[in-house]
Amino acid sequence: MTANAKGMFVDTTLCTGCKACQVACKQWNELPMEDEAAVRGHTAFIGNSYDNTGHLSATNWRHVKFIEQITPDRTDARWLMMSDSCKHCEQAGCLEVCPTGALYRTQFGSVDIHQDVCIGCRYCVGACPFGVIDFNQRTGRVNKCILCQDRMETGEGTACAKSCPTASLTFGKVDDLKQVAAARVRELHAQGKSDAYIYGWDLGNSGVITQGPNKGTAVKDMEVVGGLNVFYLLLDKPEIYGLPSAPQLPQRNFVPSAGVALISAAVLGVTGLAAFRRRRLAETAAQ
Amino acid sequence: MTASTYLLSPEWEWLIMLALFAAGIASGTYAIMGLMHFGGDEGDRPVLDRMGLVPMPFMLLTPILLTLDLGQPLRFLNLLFTSPGAAERPGPIMFNTASPMSWGSWAMIVFAPFTLVAFLASLERVRGTTIPLLTPISKALQGNVIWLVVGELLALGVSAYSGVLINVTNQGVWSDTYLMGGLFIAFSELSGIAVAAIIAGRVGNARTAEGVRNVLFGSAIVSAVLLAVWLANLQALGSFTAIAASLLVGPVFWIGAVGVAVLLPIVTAGPFGLRVWQRTDQLVILGALVLLGVLAFRYATFFSAIAFIQR
Numbered sequence: 380m381t382a383n384a385k386g387m388f389v390d391t392t393l394c395t396g397c398k399a400c401q402v403a404c405k406q407w408n409e410l411p412m413e414d415e416a417a418v419r420g421h422t423a424f425i426g427n428s429y430d431n432t433g434h435l436s437a438t439n440w441r442h443v444k445f446i447e448q449i450t451p452d453r454t455d456a457r458w459l460m461m462s463d464s465c466k467h468c469e470q471a472g473c474l475e476v477c478p479t480g481a482l483y484r485t486q487f488g489s490v491d492i493h494q495d496v497c498i499g500c501r502y503c504v505g506a507c508p509f510g511v512i513d514f515n516q517r518t519g520r521v522n523k524c525i526l527c528q529d530r531m532e533t534g535e536g537t538a539c540a541k542s543c544p545t546a547s548l549t550f551g552k553v554d555d556l557k558q559v560a561a562a563r564v565r566e567l568h569a570q571g572k573s574d575a576y577i578y579g580w581d582l583g584n585s586g587v588i589t590q591g592p593n594k595g596t597a598v599k600d601m602e603v604v605g606g607l608n609v610f611y612l613l614l615d616k617p618e619i620y621g622l623p624s625a626p627q628l629p630q631r632n633f634v635p636s637a638g639v640a641l642i643s644a645a646v647l648g649v650t651g652l653a654a655f656r657r658r659r660l661a662e663t664a665a666q
Numbered sequence: 667m668t669a670s671t672y673l674l675s676p677e678w679e680w681l682i683m684l685a686l687f688a689a690g691i692a693s694g695t696y697a698i699m700g701l702m703h704f705g706g707d708e709g710d711r712p713v714l715d716r717m718g719l720v721p722m723p724f725m726l727l728t729p730i731l732l733t734l735d736l737g738q739p740l741r742f743l744n745l746l747f748t749s750p751g752a753a754e755r756p757g758p759i760m761f762n763t764a765s766p767m768s769w770g771s772w773a774m775i776v777f778a779p780f781t782l783v784a785f786l787a788s789l790e791r792v793r794g795t796t797i798p799l800l801t802p803i804s805k806a807l808q809g810n811v812i813w814l815v816v817g818e819l820l821a822l823g824v825s826a827y828s829g830v831l832i833n834v835t836n837q838g839v840w841s842d843t844y845l846m847g848g849l850f851i852a853f854s855e856l857s858g859i860a861v862a863a864i865i866a867g868r869v870g871n872a873r874t875a876e877g878v879r880n881v882l883f884g885s886a887i888v889s890a891v892l893l894a895v896w897l898a899n900l901q902a903l904g905s906f907t908a909i910a911a912s913l914l915v916g917p918v919f920w921i922g923a924v925g926v927a928v929l930l931p932i933v934t935a936g937p938f939g940l941r942v943w944q945r946t947d948q949l950v951i952l953g954a955l956v957l958l959g960v961l962a963f964r965y966a967t968f969f970s971a972i973a974f975i976q977r
Binding site: 472475476477478479480481483484493495496498499500501502504505506507508510511512513514519626627629630632633635636637638639640641642643644646647648650651652653654655656657658659 | 674676678736738741744748768834840873883887888
């Protein structure tokens with residue numbers, strides 16, 4: 380892990396879904412509408428929730444998810460909300476597959492993109508286990524949250540965290556944030572919210588989900604892809620929030636795949652040579 | 667309601683698929699030339715010489731298609747040389763060992779001169795056309811065993827890299843097994859032997875035709891085994907329907923990749939083959955159909971990731 384890495388702690392129990400973070404991100408980074416014609420034609424909204432963007436994209440670097448959980452008999456309900464973005468993974472699949480060095484690790488431990496180096500090959504898009512990085516049709520390059528690199532360089536925090544009215548988003552040193560997160564989980568457990576746990580780092584917490592369709596399921600802190608510099612306090616299984624329960628680096632396949640390719644090449648080579656030489660054997664046998 | 671997991675598609679479409687098809691023809695043809703060189707004899711020479719004309723045009727076509735896809739051709743250079751904007755990277759050469767795309771780009775760059783040498787040597791043998799300086803060098807290199815072996819290895823690298831590349835992602839179907847590199851090599855070899863069949867059908871003798879049929883049969887058997895293992899793996903992992911039952915890729919996969927590229931050569935070119943297309947000139951039909959089948963395989967595997975997301 381980068382010494383003094385900066386990141387964010389996302390406490391989903393404090394999120395009210397106000398989307399101030401989305402607006403602040405759009406404003407600070409001067410991000411355009413995703414599809415202006417669709418917005419003007421009132422067809423851009425997903426229409427089944429207060430979620431108005433649906434997913435992260437090249438122009439939506441932050442996305443507030445709304446998850447409604449209502450029991451079939453409608454006697455119990457809860458509304459989970461989560462402000463999502465790039466996780467700035469410690470082992471970042473996007474960065475590792477980038478063939479041009481456009482994606483790079485900053486001095487703050489975040490993953491940024493040199494826009495002038497990106498060739499728009501989109502390999503990183505297919506490699507990200509979280510579906511974060513996206514191809515920008517207007518520029519022919521990829522975009523994602525860059526953890527407000529320009530603000531960090533001047534000693535400021537991220538625009539989204541700055542705008543969050545409930546402190547659901549906290550910016551700071553990752554080591555400090557882990558302590559904040561651990562204390563918050565202990566506090567919630569003490570209040571009887573035993574479902575709270577951390578997604579991104581294993582801080583040693585465990586509990587049981589108390590509400591929703593997964594009620595009674597055991598949960599515990601999860602360190603994924605070497606740790607996430609933007610990590611989450613969740614109240615339900617990761618899949619409920621649209622997060623993979625076991626995200627993997629694409630490089631896990633590299634050596635085995637190359638090995639299978641080599642073996643296949645050897646088999647095909649031997650088969651091919653034998654096939655050509657079989658003619659001679661047949662002729663010899665005939666003589 | 668559960669929030670959806672969004673695995674975004676890299677939106678690689680027709681241009682990239684066709685580029686990889688072209689690269690497969692180039693590398694597969696070169697690989698088969700090697701097999702014919704080391705396993706064949708003088709009677710195969712007319713076919714071997716003409717095959718040498720094939721890899722280079724397809725290796726030229728590949729970067730053209732890839733750079734067209736990028737939109738701005740000069741950006742391609744950032745794959746090869748470290749851009750001044752990427753100050754963290756050392757040295758003038760851009761090579762990310764963790765990225766199959768980096769390996770593939772360099773494999774194609776290094777392989778291209780081998781295809782040029784084969785082309786020039788064949789041009790002189792087939793047409794009598796010579797280019798001062800270049801033709802004598804090409805003829806000397808093309809007769810050198812070390813050169814041929816290195817060229818073979820590079821051809822295998824070019825054949826395999828795109829399969830390994832899509833294996834090294836997080837996309838459904840592509841990354842579910844370790845078999846894509848092996849499958850891509852097998853189908854590149856099928857496209858190479860299809861090219862050999864087309865040429866042998868036009869200029870080859872009965873003996874060369876027999877050799878081509880033997881290799882076609884053997885390659886199809888290996889491809890069939892790899893396909894069966896791959897599909898069994900996908901079935902076990904739950905992503906079988908994304909390729910087998912999808913309207914987007916299913917029919918093309920079963921009819922083109924399985925039926926035409928693999929089963930057709932097994933049935934018609936094998937020792938227990940049907941008595942169809944047994945004349946040497948009819949190899950042209952078989953070769954053309956197998957090439958179409960390989961194209962179907964490229965299409966089906968390439969677009970299976972989109973079919974997986976659309977499930």
